[in-house]
Amino acid sequence: MTAHVIVFGNEKGGSGKSTVAMHVIAALLDHGLQVGSIDLDLRQGTLSRYVENRTKAQRLLKAPDHVRIVEDNGHFEDAFQRLSEAEDVIVIDTPGHDSPLGRLAHSFADTLVTPLNDSFIDLDVLARVNGESLQIERPSHYAETVWKQRQLKMHKNPGAVVDWIVLRNRLSHLDARNKRDMEGLLDALSKRIGCRVVSGFGERVIYRELFLKGLTMMDMKGDELSMSHVAARQEVRNLVEAMNLPCLKG
Template sequence: METTRQDEIPPPDGRRHDIEREAMSKKAHVIVVGNEKGGTGKSTISMHLIVSLLDRGLSVGSIDIDARQATLTRYIGNRAARQDRTELSLPIPEHMAIPPTGDASADCARLEEVFRDFAARHDVVVIDTPGSDHPMSRLGHSFADTLVTPLNDSLVDLDVLALVEPGSMKIRRPSHYAEMVWETKKARAMRGEKAVVDWIVLRNRLSTLDARNKRDMEKLLADLSKRVGFRVIPGLGERVIYRSMFLEGLTLIDLKKKPLGFDFNMSHVAARQELRTLVEAIGLGQPG
């Protein structure tokens, strides 16, 4: 895999404010893919965003702070290991995995160092975050210009965003993840950056969800979006192809290059349109 500078030394604590000032002068647009609930497809979405943006001619750096699970890192590794990578012209981002060490202060200093470097040299930085609350995850969220939160279309998964009254089906209050996003906006303001973050919630469709639950989800998300400030767009559907593409290091964008073993069909056309909707909602670059 390209550029894994694991021997860099984290900055001493006294340089933290210098790094924050330098981060404020970043040129990159920062996309954070985050949700404290696992199993929502964060790494799949991160990889597809990365390749879509590379395909649009943008320079991309990617940071995996979900590095204990390391799905994005393995995905990129699978891509780099393909023998036909050069033949198919498969672009790869500059990537860094930052596994937690148990020392939160050192972890955050390491993330700041890598982020500062990537933000100064790339058009876009994509940060894949863990499905849990961690100081490094909160710091990563605070860098976001765009926050993408994939959400399975179920009331169980909605719990990370809002507490819902079961009788009235009304929102009692925003939940812990929404509150964490609010706190990271305050952290941006304290650094002198704009506190406004373009927060996009992706509704990943579940084929098992009945019509009533879908209506409930639609109403609750519409109400919550006004309260906490996000917009909702359709997410990715349930498609077996995502699992097979992970093992091959491929994305929907690569299927137009006709890699061996993948026949392009109408299901892929629909899936690519879902991805295009997300990329266009973020609004970076032009289609390749």
Template sequence: MAHIIVVGNEKGGAGKSTVSMHVATALARMGHRVGTLDLDLRQKTLARYITNRQTFLHNKRLDLPSPRYQDLPEVEQSSLKPGDNALDQRLSMAVSDMEADNDFILIDCPGSHTRLSQVAHSLADTLITPLNDSFVDFDLLAHVNSDGDEITGPSVYSEMVWNARQLRAQAGLKPIDWIVVRNRLGAQNMVNKQKMQKVIDKLAKRIGFRAAPGFNERVIFRELFPRGLTLLDLRDIGVKGMNISNVAARQELRELIKSLDLPGVSADF
């Protein structure tokens, strides 16, 4: 069965789709079969990212390893039994269709609390939660005191993940491997950055996730989206001289893939 990776965070702007695209493309470039779903039915940023990639590669006559994208199938209301939820059925059908043909299924969740996102979290073998390096974003995981150095209690997203873990346990499935990724980091080692590291380490022990490094804030991520490209594609499109920032970003991606510890995956790319 395919290993299901869910990228989730109920707050927008944390870089979920950028992380999703880079993880999915890295796995594809390593020879793994990767299918993707975008559960943000309104914005569909990941879906658009992959469409941009297909268009760019077609126009440039390039053949680069790429994740495959699938829309959620429609269901006939008449086919639903009493009590069935149409969204649940659409997600279940999509995952069932993709499992046989993929090693990994990556699901990108919206930056809000939705029924689809809840169900997807309960399907996750690996859960990646990108988190901006800010106490505003951290508040989604846990509440802290006014000094920002002590945790006073879990917050809404952590409780949702806990519920997803309970559902998996009841179904006899293995526990979710939850990785919180500190994303869009600033270059300077400020006091806020140090405090964030401290409380994340505390919370990781308290509610059971692993912390991993993500991407620093870089302009290149915004530049790659219109062409559907990732950091791993630059040499293939003729970029000969990689600048220091691009080399550092590739290393960040390599460290992220290594930290995920996915089955049968190394960080050799």
């Protein structure tokens, strides 16, 4: 049985891909799964630094079998092949811009997760929106890239399915017109580009603070947890459940 491949992708930086990826990795490790991870961000390498911080933490933490790709020289495909034979799940973090390695990773995805900050600026990577009518005019460049890579995967593996999840990330806890408008636009867009829209993480400082310690909300225990932390940990659990991963069934 080959590993289930989860790719985190968005051609706009600052969407929270690495933070969400690390939390999903920690949650899957907690479920007892063998998890491999690959960082394709040749320059930034945020997920790699997160895993490095995790291995240096002053508490015993589960960590993935991690590979950082530093050059576009074929090592990605070698690492992917090794992990696909050894792990239950492979999590791939892609750079926040278009790249050959990023496109290749998208063609490997069984589950594609696109974190999207709740703003019209971030929505622009998925769709062109008419500023007057707030109607979607057409899918944007990243949506077209995903469509092409899905077609490539299905050409290589007839019958293959890519579950594309657009994750509304850094959500405000206040009901606002912008939030409602985004909800309506994403609902309409999902029908055009073939994705599912799910809620991700709220706008919480704790997610940023945990990075330097290599921790995730899944690692917080007992007295460390405030009510806000409990809510944040539940956000992670809700996301993993919404991903509907076959490796967590049965």
